[in-house]
Amino acid sequence: xxxxxPLEQAPDHGWARxxxxxxxxxxxxxxxxxxxxxxxxxxxxxLMEWYALRDEVLPFLGERLSDLFSHAISAKTxxxxxxxxxxxxxxDRGERPDAPALDDREQAVVDFGLALATGRHFVPxxxxxxxxxxxxxxEIVTLTAFGALMVATNVINNALEVDLDDYLKPYVKGAP
Numbered sequence: 001x002x003x004x005x006p007l008e009q010a011p012d013h014g015w016a017r018x019x020x021x022x023x024x025x026x027x028x029x030x031x032x033x034x035x036x037x038x039x040x041x042x043x044x045x046x047l048m049e050w051y052a053l054r055d056e057v058l059p060f061l062g063e064r065l066s067d068l069f070s071h072a073i074s075a076k077t078x079x080x081x082x083x084x085x086x087x088x089x090x091x092d093r094g095e096r097p098d099a100p101a102l103d104d105r106e107q108a109v110v111d112f113g114l115a116l117a118t119g120r121h122f123v124p125x126x127x128x129x130x131x132x133x134x135x136x137x138x139e140i141v142t143l144t145a146f147g148a149l150m151v152a153t154n155v156i157n158n159a160l161e162v163d164l165d166d167y168l169k170p171y172v173k174g175a176p
Contacts, residue, residue, distance in 0.1 A: 006035030079154035
């Protein structure tokens, strides 16, 4: 059960109300996580920057690898909401999220994400070196910021025990 009840309706004013309306227009819903974050305009706005960073990584990662990276981070942090969201995305695309076929470049990105999601968020030299063979410094900085916001999203969901959205329940790992 969620520690902070998600808002049932958009706030009366502020950025959170505008974002709520944008989300409903674009996706037909406001997720449990976003409804929880909507208690604070600043918190919602900060975490929504994940989408701007995703837009920045898409040209050099592509959609598939962006989703694999996000799934790896979310699975490693044991974030039920985010790992299930990306499982759904990958499964619906025909992927096997628990055993994706990866080339060296893709494996370097996934391993980098796993390192970002682990304990001290330390990236071993060998992991970084493999990543640096494929990406420019600008791309690595952007990818790192993207991963950091993914970790932050996972922290919010885990710390506040945000409830899983119903539409994701069939995609939970191990679900029939």
